[in-house]
Amino acid sequence: MDFDLSGDQKILQTSVREFLNKECSKDKVRELEEDERGYDIEMWKKMAELEWMGVVFPEEYGGTEGDFIDLMILVEEMGRYILPSPFFSTILSSLSILEYGDEGQKEKFLPKIAKGEEIWTLALMESSVTYEASGIKLRAIPEKEEYILEGTKLFVPYAHVADRLLVVARTSEEKNPKDGITVFIVDVAKTKGLEVEVIPTAAHDKQCEVRFDHVKVSKDNVLGDVGRGWDVVNFIIQRGAVLKCAEMVGGAQAVLEMANDYAKERVQFDRPIGSFQAIQHKLADMFTEIEGLRYLVYEAAWMINVGSPSDLLISMGKAKANEVYQRTCIEGIRIHGAIGFTREEDVGLYYLRTKAAEFAFGDTDSHRKQIAIELERS
């Protein structure tokens, strides 16, 4: 066993941290929350120049041939700096193109993504706000060389600025709700009948409602096989969950550091509050949980990387990350006292993102259920 990052991975981590430290201050985060677009175009370009978008692509598609661990490292740092960006949804979409796209689709889309020329996102969730197949109600009806999409998607990140959407639709009603699902690639600029509205979330993180009113999509733009789209969705949820965990580890680590620093500085009753056992034990608990979570998530990512079955570990990671990230933020605020409750102090910014992270790619109960299924099977 080896818990260390490799030399190259360490270099990557340092360079990402240095970049975000410079480009993504908390004032920038606050500014982007108020910004209509919700991300910084100049920063996006620089990220593309640093070859972050194509980190896991083969060279032929403009990538740098990195692996899943590299991607995880990137995302963990983004979580640490709570970078507001469509990077996550774009990268996750591109992973599914890489896995399920045909050669033509790969050649057409991946190089553009690698260059930062296109923003992608996933239109998955609907009014049930779960990741269960039965929640997919948006209909896609075949008509000659096209499909007609009708329905509404919810909490689609950055749909208001996206160039392309991956849309999960129902092409037929089958006994098993996992059957009859198909994933479509929708070109926003060329499509009529799409309506996007930004949902006012607490984190101002630009999640959208997307309404499909008689939207026509060519049959060429099916990703994977018709009727077997659940495989793609499942792949996206699994990969999305691990990466979301990495983001949450980064966020929790940042909050821990802030709270720890504050506990050393803040004096009450003539001593630093960190010398009170109540505070020290809180921090010790947070610290232990975050370390444990980090290795759980690294293990899951490593399993993916080496191609071992990883579903159990991914579910363990997400269920735990949901709990740890939230607990760390709540206690982080409390350690700061009233100042932690304000807009000026950074810890609140992390807290505002707890719910978005928790419900992305499976809530705690859904992952617990998955774990139990795996345990029963073993």
Add this chain to the structure above:
Amino acid sequence: MDFKFGEKEEALREEIREFAREELPPGWLTVMLEEESRDEDWAFAMSISKKLSERGWLTMSWPEEYGGKGASLWEQLVYLEESGYWGIPGTMMGISGVAWVGPSLMMYGSEEQKEKYLPLIASGEPDGVWCTGYSEPNAGSDFANIQTRAVREEDEYVINGQKTWTSAAHRARWCWLAAVTNPNAPKKHQRISVLIVDMKSKGVTVNPLVNYAGYHIFNEVFFDDVRVPESSLVGEENRGWYQLMTSLAYERGSLGPSGYGYNKRILDELVRYAKETNLFQKHEIRCKLADMAIEVEMQRMLVSQTTWKMSKGEMPTYEPSRDKVFNDKVQERLAITGTEILGAYSQIDPLHRDSRWSKLRGCVESLYWLFPGISISAGTDEIEKNIIGQFGLGLPKSY
């Protein structure tokens, strides 16, 4: 033993429910700490204060001469529970008027102060709204460490210093201020006095401090050569600390019954939501609702026990701290579990509670974004637990 309310209390409960049905918009729910933030909410709260005053409920347990009804603590308990449950706004007169300025003035105030300020609070008018100026940048949990000075000059006090986290200072007419009057006293606790300051005085500056979710709850307040008449002193000079320990108990104690009522409402709303959405079929949801129901009922017992003790004429000691910590615990559970039940819908901006994506009028997410602050205010959980350890369990002082 008897765990039933009397007929008088039950009749009052019915009256308050009818009031809530008549006066509040359909489906109304509020969140603690919320009413002072937006102008329209505040205006509505004040209009309700006035009506509560007209019914004699606002300060019901006060003697009639000061605008009360001489109601029993049990009647007051029922009133506070119901006001929490229905989210009746405007029950506090700022953050402090009803719950601790009034009772403290009755204990320590001069006749002149009682006659002037108590009826104002009881009137439900804007001139009866108070804020509380205890905390300072270097005096939070360590409240005795305050630096704001009040210097006697002939028949006036001249006040200089800064307060912070002052809730509702931007709404208040008066400040219930703790200041240092004897900097040379051998102990920090012997330096402090309580003064009443007119917020309209020259030299008072109020700056908003905005919460991370966008609420304007508290402020920083600067006092720059603010002059108040010597008659503004409450009780004895340099005995302020000891007076305030009593009023802090009132502050914490007042949170219990309305906190319970509010929590019960959130629980009921979640149950209703679970029924409407078929979530009730899920085993894990049933367990969560059951756990919350246990704690909410426990809370009802605890706050009632505190009232019972007081109704026998005993002074509560550790009980207000116990009830405060317990309320924080229940609210944390309701907020976390409630948002789990609502799922992704619980991330809506609490300032957009009317949006079509909000469930239950946003009451659960508002609680989620606000409960950490509620748990810090009026003494953090760590401080309350220190008090419980020391005064409830007789343990040595831990800090």
